[in-house]
Structures are given as structure tokens and as C-alpha cells.
Amino acid sequence: xxxxxxxxxxxxxxxxxxxxxxxxxxxxxxxxxxxxxxxxxxxxxxxxxxxxxxxxxxxxxxxxxxxxxxxxxxxxxxxxxxxxxxxxxxxxxxxxxxxxxxxxxxxxxxxxxxxxx
Numbered sequence: 001x002x003x004x005x006x007x008x009x010x011x012x013x014x015x016x017x018x019x020x021x022x023x024x025x026x027x028x029x030x031x032x033x034x035x036x037x038x039x040x041x042x043x044x045x046x047x048x049x050x051x052x053x054x055x056x057x058x059x060x061x062x063x064x065x066x067x068x069x070x071x072x073x074x075x076x077x078x079x080x081x082x083x084x085x086x087x088x089x090x091x092x093x094x095x096x097x098x099x100x101x102x103x104x105x106x107x108x109x110x111x112x113x114x115x116x117x
């Protein structure tokens with residue numbers, strides 16, 4: 001902790017942004033999951049062709065992609081905070097953060113390929 005002119009300064013000051021990002025992404029993910037549950041309940045896909053039909057609608061693909069973006073952002077905020085709090089070796093923490101970022105971007109590209117490939 002560093003003290004500047006009587007104020008305590010800690011961390012990278014992500015607090016409110018992280019808190020808000022976690023809540024907004026969580027709400028969006030819950031909305032998508034309720035929508036997906038309803039779609040599965042009413043469409044009752046039994047085989048691959050039924051699932052393909054369910055995901056053939058562009059709006060459903062976009063909603064799924066937005067869900068994944070929210071999931072990855074949610075994961076990034078959590079992982080970054082855990083790494084910042086518990087990994088004190090700066091080089092190791094940077095390597096871990098880069099590894100997480102590469103993995104999350106890879107998941108995003110892979111999902112886009114699945115949805116639109």
C-alpha cells in the first residue's frame with residue numbers, strides 16, 4: 001500500500017468497474033440461459049439436425065455469441081483479480097495473465113467458427 005497526501009492507494013483501481021462488469025455480465029448470462037432453456041423446452045431438440053435448426057436463426061447465434069463474450073469477460077475479470085491478489089512474482093503473473101488472455105481469445109475465435117463456420 002502506498003500513501004499519497006493522506007490517502008491510501010492500492011491495486012490498479014479496477015474496483016467499481018470490475019464489480020459492475022461482473023454484475024452486468026452475470027445478468028446478461030442469466031437472461032440468455034433462461035432464453036436457451038425456453039427454446040430447448042419448446043423445441044425439444046433430439047438429434048444433431050434439431051440442434052442445427054435451433055442455431056440456424058441469426059438472432060440465436062448472435063445471442064449465443066454475446067453470451068460467450070459475457071462469459072469470457074466475466075472469467076477475465078475474475079482471473080485477473082485472483083492473479084493480482086495471489087501471484088506476487090510479477091513475471092510469473094504477467095505470463096499467467098497472457099496465457100489466460102490467449103486462451104480466452106482462442107475460445108472466442110473457436111466459438112465464432114462453430115456458430116458461423
